[in-house]
Amino acid sequence: MISRRGLSATSIRETAKHAEAPLGSTYHYFPGGKQQLATEAVRFTGERVARRLREEPAAGPAAGLRAFLGLWREFVVGSDFHAGCPVLAVAVEEPQDGEVPPALTAAAEVFEQWEALLADSLRAHGAEPGQAAQLATPVVAAVEGTVAMCRAKRSTEPLDRTAGQLQALVAAATAK
Structure with a gap:
C-alpha cells in the first residue's frame, strides 16, 4: 500500500483490511503503529x-x-504501473513533527546497503575503490527515479533508456 499510495495516505486500518487481518492483531504485532509498520515494510x-x-x-x-533493473521492471509492470518503491515513498515523506522517524532512518539504511552491495561488486570486478562508490550512488538514484518515471508514464521506456546508460557506465568502470 505504501508503494502505491505513499506513507501519508496509508493507514493502519486500511492496511489491516487489505491484509484481511483483525485491526487488534495488527496493533499487537506492530505496537508502534504506522511508523513501525512502515519501518518493517522498508526493511522487508x-x-x-x-x-x-x-x-x-x-x-x-x-x-x-541487470538483476536490480529486472526486479524493478517486474515490480512496476506486475502492478500495472500502480506501485513504485516503498523505500522511496517513505524517503520522500516530510516528517510531521520535525524529528527523523524510524521509517526514514530505515530508508536511508536500505539505500546505503544497496549502494554498498553494488560498490562491492564493482570493486571485486576491477573498478577503482573510489570510483566504485561514486558509481553505486548514481546507479541507485537513477533506478529509483526511473521507477517513479515508469509509473508516471505507464511505460518501461524510462527504465530501458536508463538501463542502457548505466550498463555503459558499469562496463567502463570495470574495463581492465
Whole structure:
C-alpha cells in the first residue's frame, strides 16, 4: 500500500483490511503503529532487493545491474504501473513533527546497503575503490527515479533508456 499510495495516505486500518487481518492483531504485532509498520515494510523491501544484489553480482556487476533493473521492471509492470518503491515513498515523506522517524532512518539504511552491495561488486570486478562508490550512488538514484518515471508514464521506456546508460557506465568502470 505504501508503494502505491505513499506513507501519508496509508493507514493502519486500511492496511489491516487489505491484509484481511483483525485491526487488534495488527496493533499487537506492530505496537508502534504506522511508523513501525512502515519501518518493517522498508526493511522487508530492502532485504528482498539486497538478496538479489548479493546473488547476481557474483557473475559481475553487469549481471547485478541487470538483476536490480529486472526486479524493478517486474515490480512496476506486475502492478500495472500502480506501485513504485516503498523505500522511496517513505524517503520522500516530510516528517510531521520535525524529528527523523524510524521509517526514514530505515530508508536511508536500505539505500546505503544497496549502494554498498553494488560498490562491492564493482570493486571485486576491477573498478577503482573510489570510483566504485561514486558509481553505486548514481546507479541507485537513477533506478529509483526511473521507477517513479515508469509509473508516471505507464511505460518501461524510462527504465530501458536508463538501463542502457548505466550498463555503459558499469562496463567502463570495470574495463581492465
